[in-house]
Amino acid sequence: MSLVELLVALGIFGVVITVFMSGVVSMTRDTARALGVSDSTTSARKVLDLFDKQVRYSTSVNSPGFGAAGSTSPYYYVEYIGPAQAAAGTPVCAQWRFDRTGRTIAIRTWTDSATPLPSTWRILATNVRNAALNPPFVFAFAGGSLLSQQLTVTLDIGPGSRAGANVSTTYVARNSSVNSQSNLDVAPADQVSDSPVCRSGVGRP
DSSP states (O other), rough: OOOHHHHHHHHHHHHHHHHHHHHHHHHHHHHHHHHHHHHHHHHHHHHHHHHHHHTTTTTTEOEEEEOOOOOOOOOEEEEEEOSSSTTTTOOEEEEEEETTTEEEEEEEEESSSSSSSOOOEHHHHHHEEOTSSSOEEEEEESBBBBBOOEEEEEEHHHHHOOOOOOEEEEEEOTTTTTTSGOOOOOOOOOOOOOOOOOOTOOOOO
């Protein structure tokens, strides 16, 4: 084999290797993207399934809001109270927290008593990309055409700016009504519950 033939063969081999590696890199990126979407969808489904099990049977839902520091707080909350889990038992409270800094969705629960003892926070979703102008919890008071309170949960979950899960579901609190404690909003009418449930002794830290 002459030197020219060797150089030509190496050039062809280099082109083949370049095309092959480009395909491998493309497949790797597609696989990573698919795994990211799958993981994000799984996290979103886990959160939405729990809301579905709890909010639908709740008797009163608070209007969502920020933590103790107001709009500068990294946390955004919503609470609701459900029926007792056993006959003659105590109703159960649930509080969800969206951490804008840590980009997580977490929940804690406690029985509605004079001395509540909340559980530790349980993180159910990471890589949550909801912005301040697009919070994950949006509440609708009962009244007018709405016979019950409603809570819309919108989740944008994904690694960085890559494709992820962007889902939204509205839940109707079937056991709530215009007479629910947290449905009062008259002093002033500012879309904030005048008499929130489950907040006494716990708050929104």
